[in-house]
Amino acid sequence: MNEFVIELQNVTKAYGSQWVLRDINLQVRRGEFLTLLGPSGCGKTTLLRLLAGFEQATCGVILIDGQEVSHLAPERRQVNTVFQSYALFPHLSVFDNVAFGPRMKGCRNEALRQQVVDALRMVKLEDFADRKPAQLSGGQQQRVAVARAVVNRPLVLLLDEPLSALDSKLRKAMQLELKQLQRQLGITFIFVTHDQEEALSMSDRVVVMNEGTIEQVGAPRDIYEEPDNIFVAQFIGGINILSGVVVAAAHPRYDVNLYGKTVTLNARRHFAVNDRVSVLVRPEDLRIWRAWEATAEDAPFLFPAAVEEVIYKGSTVDMIMRLDSGEPLATTQFFNEEDPANINLDFHRGERVFVNWVGDWEVMLPHEN
Amino acid sequence: MKTDGLFKFVSLGTLWVWLFVFALIPNLMVVAASFMTRGVEDFLAPVISLSSYARLLDPLYLGVLWNSCYLAALTTLLCLLMGYPFAFLLTRASRRLRPLLLLLVVIPFWTSSLVRTYAMVIILKSKGVLNEALLAAGLIDEPLELLYTDTAVLLGLIYALLPFMVLPLYAALEKLDGRLIEAARDLGAGGFQVFIRIILPLTMPGVIAGGILVFLPALGLFYIADILGGAKSLLVGNLIRDQFLAVRDWPFGAAASVMLTLLMGLLLWVYHLSARHADQRTLT
Numbered sequence A: 001m002n003e004f005v006i007e008l009q010n011v012t013k014a015y016g017s018q019w020v021l022r023d024i025n026l027q028v029r030r031g032e033f034l035t036l037l038g039p040s041g042c043g044k045t046t047l048l049r050l051l052a053g054f055e056q057a058t059c060g061v062i063l064i065d066g067q068e069v070s071h072l073a074p075e076r077r078q079v080n081t082v083f084q085s086y087a088l089f090p091h092l093s094v095f096d097n098v099a100f101g102p103r104m105k106g107c108r109n110e111a112l113r114q115q116v117v118d119a120l121r122m123v124k125l126e127d128f129a130d131r132k133p134a135q136l137s138g139g140q141q142q143r144v145a146v147a148r149a150v151v152n153r154p155l156v157l158l159l160d161e162p163l164s165a166l167d168s169k170l171r172k173a174m175q176l177e178l179k180q181l182q183r184q185l186g187i188t189f190i191f192v193t194h195d196q197e198e199a200l201s202m203s204d205r206v207v208v209m210n211e212g213t214i215e216q217v218g219a220p221r222d223i224y225e226e227p228d229n230i231f232v233a234q235f236i237g238g239i240n241i242l243s244g245v246v247v248a249a250a251h252p253r254y255d256v257n258l259y260g261k262t263v264t265l266n267a268r269r270h271f272a273v274n275d276r277v278s279v280l281v282r283p284e285d286l287r288i289w290r291a292w293e294a295t296a297e298d299a300p301f302l303f304p305a306a307v308e309e310v311i312y313k314g315s316t317v318d319m320i321m322r323l324d325s326g327e328p329l330a331t332t333q334f335f336n337e338e339d340p341a342n343i344n345l346d347f348h349r350g351e352r353v354f355v356n357w358v359g360d361w362e363v364m365l366p367h368e369n
Numbered sequence B: 001m002k003t004d005g006l007f008k009f010v011s012l013g014t015l016w017v018w019l020f021v022f023a024l025i026p027n028l029m030v031v032a033a034s035f036m037t038r039g040v041e042d043f044l045a046p047v048i049s050l051s052s053y054a055r056l057l058d059p060l061y062l063g064v065l066w067n068s069c070y071l072a073a074l075t076t077l078l079c080l081l082m083g084y085p086f087a088f089l090l091t092r093a094s095r096r097l098r099p100l101l102l103l104l105v106v107i108p109f110w111t112s113s114l115v116r117t118y119a120m121v122i123i124l125k126s127k128g129v130l131n132e133a134l135l136a137a138g139l140i141d142e143p144l145e146l147l148y149t150d151t152a153v154l155l156g157l158i159y160a161l162l163p164f165m166v167l168p169l170y171a172a173l174e175k176l177d178g179r180l181i182e183a184a185r186d187l188g189a190g191g192f193q194v195f196i197r198i199i200l201p202l203t204m205p206g207v208i209a210g211g212i213l214v215f216l217p218a219l220g221l222f223y224i225a226d227i228l229g230g231a232k233s234l235l236v237g238n239l240i241r242d243q244f245l246a247v248r249d250w251p252f253g254a255a256a257s258v259m260l261t262l263l264m265g266l267l268l269w270v271y272h273l274s275a276r277h278a279d280q281r282t283l284t
Helices: A044-052 A094-104 A109-122 A138-150 A168-185 A196-202 A220-225 A230-235 A296-301 B002-034 B051-056 B059-092 B098-110 B113-124 B129-136 B150-175 B178-186 B191-220 B222-229 B236-245 B250-282
Strands: A004-015 A018-029 A033-037 A059-064 A079-082 A156-160 A188-193 A205-210 A213-218 A240-250 A253-258 A261-266 A276-281 A286-290 A303-312 A316-323 A328-334 A352-357 A363-366
Touching (some): A004 A188, A018 A188, A018 A213, A033 A044, A044 A079, A044 A156, A044 A188, A079 A138, A079 B178, A094 A109, A094 A138, A138 A168, A168 A196, A205 A220, A230 A240, A230 A363, A286 A316, A316 A352, B051 B059, B059 B150, B059 B236, B098 B150, B113 B129, B113 B222, B150 B191, B150 B222, B236 B250
Parallel strands (some): A033 A205, A079 A156, A156 A188
Antiparallel strands (some): A205 A213, A240 A276, A253 A261, A276 A363, A286 A352, A303 A352, A316 A328
């Protein structure tokens, strides 16, 4: 048995002269929860439709379970889709919606009833079998759509932004349920979303897409902590980008001139002296010091700044700092239990502070325009 | 506000008066006439009798009714078989082409259907356009006898009523959500299964509406049977017309007319029930 349930080799899709997907190479492992993440129009839904068989690739090879499927109709593929709009059949009851797939495979009578009831129990809707889709809430319709797909025990379940129509509370609950369902069934999930938080919290691996190409594939933590490029860094979570110039190179240690200060940073990539670089720092990795807290030995790594905006967020306090060199910086400060009075968060606008970050938590990338 | 009220009063009032004078009263007169008997000097004698209705049960007239229903049903079926694929193709046509194609469906309405029926005569007669073309093409050796046959009446009815089938079907197919078709295919349904299980049930209101709009007029369009069928085929519409204008037996014509109206009413009631049923299936 092939290790990969789905393989895409140089898959390209164009509508006329409009490129939607360019040269996509991707391997999906058996049983993993893979998320396609990207802004709208990045081609993630088109990629899903290619896998389902609703679209034909302009060129390239798609293998499902080791079999070339380019000319296989949707009804002959071992994949099922949960549609964004659910696409439940309005004239059929919940039972008949879920029974649709098994019936197409010739399943009848008691065996059919058993399969359908099991699937409905899995999504906790066994009492709603006789209802029509229009008699259900959005969350319930969502569950029917999931049950209707998983009852067929597909090799791969494709989910096209299935939670986008739900309110945030229900959405969080469904995220958890889908994740549990996936573990329980062991089916490979390919989940499309434009919500980075959803992608990070649910996936085994995330595929970040932009303008029809794959920007990065990796575990949520890799994507967040070691972005391959500035697009990925900016799309996932907040990020501060500082630009500098390499003044001394001794891989992996580099001295970089940032706004007149020379700081020593770690880098995975190789750079040469005089290369322009972007230094990426997450808002929550920034540390803020009051003038009296800073000591002389820290001085090379401290950037003087002024507090421009303080935003109380409940679990965090977000602040916008402006470096004396004119660059804005976003910071996120967590409440600290060792500081019950929260003196550390008690900043006010216009206050003079110093900013640095936890060493080695930065990411250094080549400068991009 | 006051002028609005006046406008409403005048417009609705006119409509009500119109319907009362030109629809309700004549219909009541027909019902009344159906219970009277033939007069010696006048068309009607004020003698109450059910004899006209009794005569309707004569096998001769039941045969006419059966023949009419058969022809109307056949017309409806053929219109459906032709209209469904056509309406389906209409919904698949490009957005620019669609209004043009719809216009082509509607254009025949711009000419009187009587005139169009005479045009059918020119096409169908033994030295008509159709036979000349078939002869010239070498497909037949002698002219086909088309005019003044049941086939000609059927062709005429289909020609006159096809748009009434296409338009409701188009409306129903247009509303159909393409994602449901994708979902069905995703779940393993081939083209035939998708049609039977998804497309047909969801467009059933259009099928029924189109069926009613074709079947009911097909029962009553007497001039098509007259012009294209000659004197051979007697249909309910012709029967009624003949009783009033030729035989001058008003009570019997009125009774036949009432029966036809009741039949149509029954069909509309069935349609209403099925439409309400369909609504409950999709909406509640």
